[in-house]
Amino acid sequence: METPAILAEALSKRYAPDAPPAVDALSFSMPRGATWGLLGGNGAGKTTTIAMLLGLLVPSGGRISVLGHDMARDRFSALARMNFSSPYIALPARLSVAENLRVYAHLYDVPEAERRIGELAGQLQLTDLLDRPAGELSAGQKTRVALAKSLVNRPELLLLDEPTASLDPDTGDWVRSWLERYRAETGCSILLASHNMAEVERLCGHVLMLKQGRVVDSGSPAGLLGKYGREDLEQVFLDIARGRQRVPA
Amino acid sequence: MNRAALRRVWGIIYRHLALYRRSWPRVVELMYWPVLQMVVWGFVTSYLAGVQGNTASVAAGVLLGGVLLWEVALRSQMGFSLSFLEEIWSRNLGHVFVSPLRPRELVAALMGMSVIRVLVGVLPAMLMAWLLYSFGILTMGPVVVGFFAALLVMGWAVALGVTALILRYGAGAEALAWSILFGLTPFSAVFYPVAILPGWLQPVALALPSAHVFEGMRAALRDGTVETGHLLAAFALDALWLALMGYVFLRQFESARVRGALLNIGE
Numbered sequence: 001m002e003t004p005a006i007l008a009e010a011l012s013k014r015y016a017p018d019a020p021p022a023v024d025a026l027s028f029s030m031p032r033g034a035t036w037g038l039l040g041g042n043g044a045g046k047t048t049t050i051a052m053l054l055g056l057l058v059p060s061g062g063r064i065s066v067l068g069h070d071m072a073r074d075r076f077s078a079l080a081r082m083n084f085s086s087p088y089i090a091l092p093a094r095l096s097v098a099e100n101l102r103v104y105a106h107l108y109d110v111p112e113a114e115r116r117i118g119e120l121a122g123q124l125q126l127t128d129l130l131d132r133p134a135g136e137l138s139a140g141q142k143t144r145v146a147l148a149k150s151l152v153n154r155p156e157l158l159l160l161d162e163p164t165a166s167l168d169p170d171t172g173d174w175v176r177s178w179l180e181r182y183r184a185e186t187g188c189s190i191l192l193a194s195h196n197m198a199e200v201e202r203l204c205g206h207v208l209m210l211k212q213g214r215v216v217d218s219g220s221p222a223g224l225l226g227k228y229g230r231e232d233l234e235q236v237f238l239d240i241a242r243g244r245q246r247v248p249a
Numbered sequence: 250m251n252r253a254a255l256r257r258v259w260g261i262i263y264r265h266l267a268l269y270r271r272s273w274p275r276v277v278e279l280m281y282w283p284v285l286q287m288v289v290w291g292f293v294t295s296y297l298a299g300v301q302g303n304t305a306s307v308a309a310g311v312l313l314g315g316v317l318l319w320e321v322a323l324r325s326q327m328g329f330s331l332s333f334l335e336e337i338w339s340r341n342l343g344h345v346f347v348s349p350l351r352p353r354e355l356v357a358a359l360m361g362m363s364v365i366r367v368l369v370g371v372l373p374a375m376l377m378a379w380l381l382y383s384f385g386i387l388t389m390g391p392v393v394v395g396f397f398a399a400l401l402v403m404g405w406a407v408a409l410g411v412t413a414l415i416l417r418y419g420a421g422a423e424a425l426a427w428s429i430l431f432g433l434t435p436f437s438a439v440f441y442p443v444a445i446l447p448g449w450l451q452p453v454a455l456a457l458p459s460a461h462v463f464e465g466m467r468a469a470l471r472d473g474t475v476e477t478g479h480l481l482a483a484f485a486l487d488a489l490w491l492a493l494m495g496y497v498f499l500r501q502f503e504s505a506r507v508r509g510a511l512l513n514i515g516e
Contacts, residue, residue, distance in 0.1 A: 056346055057507075095268060096267075099267040
């Protein structure tokens with residue numbers, strides 16, 4: 001039986017012994033090829049969870065396995081097969097788009113790097129931008145470059161932190177459509193953290209609702225809508241965030 | 250180190266070389282201070298040689314040799330530390346640390362950048378010393394390569410300590426990257442013998458590889474002899490300090506992963 005893309009068991013994180021847990025007893029198993037969403041308000045534990053999945057942060061308790069690799073003992077094997085994109089982490093601004101992508105092609109030991117960079121540039125409409133410094137690009141162009149960086153190693157698992165934050169609706173829609181097509185073509189597993197409920201509803205087959213570091217509910221977007229008797233995920237999110245009672249289906 | 254590891258190391262070096270290619274002020278900055286030091290000390294030694302009525306003064310050579318070799322240690326430490334800081338300033342560390350790059354490979358890449366920065370920074374100053382003041386540091390013979398190597402490694406050891414402090418205290422500790430090695434100058438016996446120092450301070454000086462290098466340099470310039478003991482002591486101390494600071498760096502790196510400091514190290 002194929003190991004899950006992500007297996008988190010009783011995952012917890014406290015930043016200080018007397019601080020409340022940022023993540024508390026989080027357990028889930030995300031199958032290969034799935035797209036899951038991590039939803040929650042500010043301070044719900046989304047960034048902490050993603051940082052632990054990436055090995056940037058050591059959990060206080062519990063265990064993480066990514067693509068069958070135990071992150072406590074063998075995180076570099078997992079990191080070579082996954083990638084990450086976030087609008088909050090920049091790429092060196094003075095380097096050109098091509099130079100930035102070349103750096104990451106080397107870090108991920110990508111074979112035929114120049115061909116891969118050309119391929120991604122074509123797919124993400126970056127060909128005309130390859131020689132431009134990354135710092136001179138618009139928000140939408142930077143998002144496409146960050147996506148290209150995150151795909152340079154053909155990851156089997158992609159972690160996306162608010163992939164369309166600060167993008168205009170048209171560019172945001174373009175990115176979402178592109179991600180849908182990419183997932184269909186490659187079978188890549190995607191875990192995305194987002195505040196954009198429409199995005200989560202459109203892209204994700206399963207949603208984990210986080211509040212104060214705990215999973216307070218989970219299920220498919222349609223299932224959650226039915227469970228809470230709501231029209232859209234935003235209303236479900238508000239019900240959970242404000243601790244409202246569930247409306248029986 | 251296997252091929253993939255070497256490629257990851259090259260990836261980080263390539264990133265910095267690409268930065269220098271696009272930023273001439275950074276390249277000028279590499280050469281500016283060593284050349285300026287050489288000009289100032291060159292005139293000082295010319296003046297002193299004139300006062301002594303001896304243009305081939307050994308003292309002049311000792312001063313210029315000290316300036317040039319100490320620049321190797323300074324540029325080596327700064328080359329390593331500032332390359333790490335470049336990643337913080339560009340808010341790129343998050344991407345680097347979620348790639349398969351191991352901490353030891355990052356250290357190897359920063360050492361590589363340090364060597365490049367030393368060569369770009371110190372070679373013009375050496376050339377200037379030769380052209381303007383007829384001081385050729387290579388006249389000391391092959392031992393000068395040993396002096397260079399010992400000071401280069403000492404710079405890495407200090408830089409590992411500085412980087413560990415940055416991991417512990419964030420970018421607020423970055424001022425140390427410029428200043429810390431200057432604080433070791435008095436104990437390194439760059440311009441005077443260790444014997445000049447007060448007795449209680451001499452063991453401190455002799456615990457530094459640099460003090461042995463400069464004792465060796467003075468012997469080479471004064472008597473034309475190679476003091477193997479000093480050179481070996483310098484390398485032994487280098488190995489000790491490098492191992493110790495490497496351990497401190499790795500401990501702080503793991504501690505930063507526990508505290509979540511890698512998420513917001515630029516702040």
